[in-house]
Every structure is written in C-alpha cells, then in structure tokens.
Amino acid sequence: MAEPVAPGRAWRTVLERIENDLLSGALGPGDRLPSERDLSADLGVGRSSVREALRVLEVMGLIRTSTGSGPQAGAIVIAAPSGGMAALLRLQVAAQGFPLTDVVQTRLVLEDAVVAALSADPQRDLTVVHSVLDAMDADTLTSGEFLALDASLHYALAEAAGNTVITATMAGLRTAIESYVVEGAARIARWDAMASRLRAEHRAIVAAIEQGDVSKAKTLVNSHITGYYTAAGLVPGAD
C-alpha cells in the first residue's frame, strides 16, 4: 500500500501505524505484531526503519520481541509501563534533564498519595506488604539486599493503592536514582542502626495505614523518606 509517504521520517510512519492500531483496537495486549518484513512491505519503508520504531516500542515497555517461530515468537504487545518509565527517567536524570531533588520531591508527592489512598480505603490488601516487612527483619541482609526489599516494599504499597500510573512512575523514579541510593548507603556510618530505624518506620507507616490515620501516615512517610535521603547525603537539607 505504501501510504502517501510521510516526509522525512519513515520510522515515524511505523510508530503511528502501530499507535493507531492500538487505539483502534486492532492491536491489544497479547497480540502479535506483523513481522518486520511484512510491516516493511505494507508501509513501503525499509526494514531498518521498521526496526527503529519497534526498538522504541520495546524500550518503552510496549512490546517484547523474541526470535524463533511459533505463537510466542515475534513482537508481542505487552503493556509493561514500569520498564519504560524507568528507562526514561533514568536517562533523563543522567542527561541532567531532571535534577535529583526534583525526583525525590516527586517521589514524596506520590508516596504521599499512595499512603493517603491506602489509609482511606478499608478494603486494601496489604498481604504482600506484610511479607516484605517480615523479610526485612532478617539480620543477615546486606545493605544492598535491604535496599532491594525496601524498594519492593514501597512498590507493594503503591500497587496496593491500585493506580497503575502512580505505581509505574514511582518504580521509575526509584530506579532512576537507584545508583545514587546505593552509593549513598555507603556513606552511612552505622548501617545496622539505620536498618533498625527504617524497619521501625516501615512498621509505623503500615500501622498508621491500617488504622486509617491518613495524616499520621502521610507525616510518617514523609519523614521516613526525607530522613533517609538526608542521611545518605542525596539532598542538601530537610528542605
């Protein structure tokens, strides 16, 4: 068919085609995209242009590609927002498009919203949260392992709140500053003490949520996060 030819951007043609198919419902989660060669022929562009577009979709977490044949091979639509969000935020931080303090602040805002939503909702299911809390009690954890669980905990909270955009964004923000967080952990003199403190704060936050005490939960989560970032030297002061 070879659409009338978009000026200058063959790969954009491909991107638009996919996006339209997604919007029109012709493509949905789980579906397989046409093969690269087919798309190339259909749109009248080179296969390399098709690949550039697919690469974008892949990095953004929209598709997954695999080689071979069969129903699982090829490019398949998956909606994995976290991955794309993380990649985007990480790169933007690296390119100094996003100052660290803004990332941290935003995390505060979202975490606030999460605990507020959870506190207000008596139906929430914090099973996962509790199991992570328990896992964090092990005293053999390295700081890296502990921080990984910490990430899981906050992720579980966000997930329990049920907003996918917020969950993905928070996960992305966390990933974006992960290297700084880990690096910051090394700057903390007595890690054991910090770990105990974090454990206690986590328990307190969850308790406040379960008691439905919105303002208390918000206060606790705020001091929890700013406290750690300050101790790790990631943000100037308590701002």
Next chain:
Amino acid sequence: MAEPVAPGRAWRTVLERIENDLLSGALGPGDRLPSERDLSADLGVGRSSVREALRVLEVMGLIRTSTGSGPQAGAIVIAAPSGGMAALLRLQVAAQGFPLTDVVQTRLVLEDAVVAALSADPQRDLTVVHSVLDAMDADTLTSGEFLALDASLHYALAEAAGNTVITATMAGLRTAIESYVVEGAARIARWDAMASRLRAEHRAIVAAIEQGDVSKAKTLVNSHITGYYTAAGLVPGAD
C-alpha cells in the same frame, strides 16, 4: 576497541555507552554525539544498531538530530523531558497499559501538589499564569483554542512550582489524554457556559494560591478537574 561484545544486544551496547558518557559527564546538554559512523566503528557494531539506539534517545527527548554539517548538525544532547514523557504515556494509554481513570487520578495528585507548593511559597511568580488567564477571556475562542490555553495554564502553574519532574509528567499526562479531552468537549451541550465556568474556576484557584490558602486551592483545583472530566464523560462519576 569493540568492547567484549554484549551477547544479543548490539543496540543496548550503544545505549549503555551513551548513558555512561552522560553519567560520567563526558556528555552533557548541548554537546554533540560522535557521528553514527564513528560510534559504529568505536563500538564494533553496525550502523543500524547505532541508529536504533539513537532513535530511542530521540523519542525519549534526550537528543535532537539534524542533517547537514556544522556545529548544529548531528545528534545533540538536549534534555527535553516533556516530549519523551508525553510519548511514553500516550503510547501506554493506547496500549491499555494505563487506564484513563488512573491517568486522571494521577493528574489530580500532581496538580494538587503544584497548587499546594505555590500556595505555600510567597516568592512564586505567576506573571505567565495571569497572561494566560487574560488570553482565555477572549470570547472568540473555539473550544480547541480554549483547551489549548487551558493546557498552557496548567503547564504554567506547574512550571511556576519549579519541579521539572512534576511539570514534565503533568504535561505528558495531559498530552496522553488530549484526544479524549478534545473528543469530550464535543459532548458538552453548552460550551459557552462551560467556558465561563472554567474561567471562573481558574480565577478562583489562582486567587486562592495568591492568598496562600493551601487547602482552599487544593479543593478548588480538585473540583475543577473532576468537574470537567465528569462533564466531558471521561470518567464514570465523581469517583
């Protein structure tokens, strides 16, 4: 040089190289990337793989490419987070990775944070906001023009609050649902009435901000947004 060769992912090699150069400071905003051919040779990968990586960076708003020669040609590092954010969110919404209601809810959370920050900060500069407000008073505006100004207004507010992550995310969220918003405007019976209402609400919100009345500003902005989305039929009820 041709690094030890990463298995299976030539383009990832390129992406990592760029990211590392950004993190190490070897690359920064305004700098020019090596030419595609140079990168290809340096990393021992094909030029197509380099292009796939650059395409990702371009869509994510990290670089800008131009043809020709001279200092302005080639791939240049720019940190334009809004563009990338918008593309990502739009595609995720299209792929049903993000439900519309989650997008709207998130916008509420962020907008809340914005007006809260502005209300609490006596130093804020709302010059731009006021000029947009005035522009919106013209009664010859089509609904499309009005909505565009509306977007500018909210963007200006976010920008005045000073958090780049929140600003970019809000802009992205807005873009992601733009088509739905415009479509929804058509469903509104008496547009004139709605426009007047929106104008009044905007003025009220800004007034509350300038009076430093945090809670009032938050309340107003919440009802402003949910009100419109409900009227436009974008979200089921008042939540």
Next chain:
DNA sequence: CGTAGCCTGTGGTCTGACCACAGGAGGACG
C-alpha cells in the same frame, strides 16, 4: 575583495545478505 560553486561530512533510508533460534511438519524407525 566578494561571491558562486564545489566538497565534505552528517543523518535518513533502502537493499540484500547472513546468523541463531524456535517450532512445526514430515519422514524414518521401532
């Protein structure tokens, strides 16, 4: 000295050719 033209380097694209891989189809064998 000025200007018009060439020259070079850049991204943008296409073509064609391999490779590795996974799965299915078909045949060979028990």
Next chain:
DNA sequence: CGTCCTCCTGTGGTCAGACCACAGGCTACG
C-alpha cells in the same frame, strides 16, 4: 500404528554497502 528425530520455514538480530538530501565551510574564480 506410534514415537522420535530431522529438516524446513519463518522470525528477529545484525551487518555491510550503497544512495540521497542537506548544511556548512572552503576554494577558486570574477
């Protein structure tokens, strides 16, 4: 007749080479 093995096919992954259009600097000419 059933089972296993093999080949064949289609997929993404990659590379190499070839053009093109373009923008800017350089050079030779007027």
